[in-house]
Amino acid sequence: MATEVDPEQQNATPQSGGRRIFGYKIPRHSAPMVQIVIVGFILFLNPGMYNALAGLGGAGQVDATAQNNAGIALHTTFAVIGFVVGIAHNYLGTKWTMAIGGIGYCVYSAAFLCYNHTRNEGFVIFSGALLGFCASFLWCAQGVVMMSYPTESQRGRAISITWFLFNLGAVIGAAVSLGQNWSVKAGHVTDGTYVGFIVLEAAGALLCCFLTPSEKIIRSDGTKVQRVVHPGLKSDIVGLYTTLVSDPWVLLLFPMFFASNYFYTYQFNDVNAYYFSTRTRAFNNIFYWITQIIGALAFGAFLDWTRFSRRARALMSWGILFTLVMAIWGGGFAFLQKTNRAVKGPGMDLFDTDYVWYLFLYMSYGLLDSLWQVFCYYTMGAMSNDPRKLAYYAGFYKSIQAVGATTISKLDAEKVAFGVNFGTSWGLMAGGLVIALPLYLWRLHNTEVTDEDFVEGKSVEATGRIPITIGEHKSDGISVVSNKGAL
Structure with a gap:
């Protein structure tokens, strides 16, 4: 049956119109991709800056002990809240869930500024716990937007856009840190570095207020973002359990989730902070996140490549990831032989001989990280289009991820041998992929x-009255x- 899009319906939909400036259509604020870009800039200003700080190793301190203890508080809180934050999202909605999430980042940076002068580790640990609570809200809302707003054919692109902006924040934050610390070859980073992070992270919290409620958004192909009905707290708790029971395949992803932030502590503290001078740590940090941007954009484009079916793309992506895990961590084993926690690091500077090979290894770690995170989100998005279910998935992902990060933060705080952190990181990534393989073979479909x-009765096109x-x-x-x- 042929029908024509009703002009009133067309004008009512966010992406069907928009002003034209110099002949170019400017999409409405509530268009799905515009909302995804706004979320990307929130990630730019909040977790992007956090990553720039964490990537310095020890959050910019000489001794990583305070940062490790804050990390334990952060990830423990995140692990607990992450499992139930999907329930809070269903009541608050995406906008206010993300707004709550933006509060903790500037407090965390402020705690390290305070630590530079007072050595008040208690405040640092408290800020870690507060950030764990807030970040669980932000990442749950972000996951729902990124996985449920775009059409299925644009999901990889949406993930890569948010990951690009997120990591661009880390790149710029690292560049600011490098400028502040160019003349510093040893010691903690300057106060100005922390002040810059605080200002940018506070701006990110305010930006959350510019998001549009999910129920007002209709995608360009005429599908709507499903509105979540709130039947009651008891039903939502039961729904969390039912999500696991109704789709137990998601359990096969839990080892991948556990590994997804586990390796950061080894890379940031046991490679970057241990082996390099202060300014070189900042320099490495820039290229680590630049490589993440490149990897996320390229991998997102591949995941949306319609020459192959969605299921085929997922299986090929699994093969690419497994190959890179074995190659990059295999190369990292050679670096491991040069390190020993009982011996002070050499403080390698960026102008030293052979430095470029160490930088290349560090960039390879960043590339693998971006592909891993994009693939996890893409897999969850491919399993459902229901925002309520996706909120639970995102909660599982970030909660289990936090358990992994807590585990290695504790190991690093107890000064275990570098080989323990290295070996468990490599093993979890390789093992996680192997355990998840049946899901890609038998659970993933070409559409959900x-x-x-x-x-009802219509499909809305972005332009014109099209039959x-x-x-x-x-x-x-x-x-x-x-x-x-x-x-």
Whole structure:
């Protein structure tokens, strides 16, 4: 049956219109991709700056003990809150969930500024716990936006955009840190470094107020972002359990989730902080995050490459990741032989002979990290289009991720041998991929779109009054309504 898009419906949809400036259409503020970009800038200003600080090793301190203890508080709190924060999101909505999430980052940076002068480790640990609480809110809301707002054909692109902006924040934060500490070859970073982080992170918290509620958003293909109904706290708690029972395949992803932040402590503290001078740590940090940007953009484009089916792309991506895990960590084993926690690091400077090879290894770690994170989000998004379910998935992801980060922070605080942190990081990544393989072979379909995903009787195009044919299309045994049978 052919029908025509109603002009009133067209004007009511966020992405169907927008002002034209010099002949170019400017998308509405509530268009899905605009909202994704806003979320990307929130990540730029909050966790991006946190990563720039963490990437210095020890949060810019000479001794990483205070940062490790704050990390234990941070990730322990995150692990607990992360499992239930999806429930809070279902009541508060994406906008206010993310706004709560933005508060803790500037307090964390302020605690290290205070530590420079007072050595008040208690405040640092408290700030870590506060950040763990807040960050669980922010990352839950971010996961829902990134996985549920774009169409299935644009999901990889949306993930890569947010990851690009997130890591761009870390790049710029690291560049600011390098400028502040160029003349510093030993010691903690300057006060100005922490002040810069505090200002930018406070701006990120304010930016959360510019998000649009999910229920007001309709995608460019005419599908709506499903509105979450709040039946009650008890039902939501049961829903958390039901998500695991109804789709137990997600359990196979838990080892990947556990590994996804585990390796940071080894890379930041036991490689960057241990082996290099203060300014070289900042220099390494810039290129670590630049490589993440490149990796996220390239991998996101590949995951949206329609030449292959979605399932085929997922399986090829699994193969790429497994190959890189073995190659990069295999190369890191040679570096491990040059390190010993019982011996002070050499303080290698960026002008030293052979430094470029060490930089290349560090950049390779960054590349692998970006691909790993993008692939985890893409997998969760491929398993459902329901924002409520995705909120639970995101909560599982960040909570289990935090358990992994807590574990290695504790190991590093207890000064275990570098080989322990290295070996467990490598083993968890390789093992996590192997355990998850059955999910990619037998659970992942080419689509999760259902009849309920479409605006009733219509499909909204981004421009003009276009006749739309509404018909039935079969994909992997799932009946869906689509535009001329094209997903």
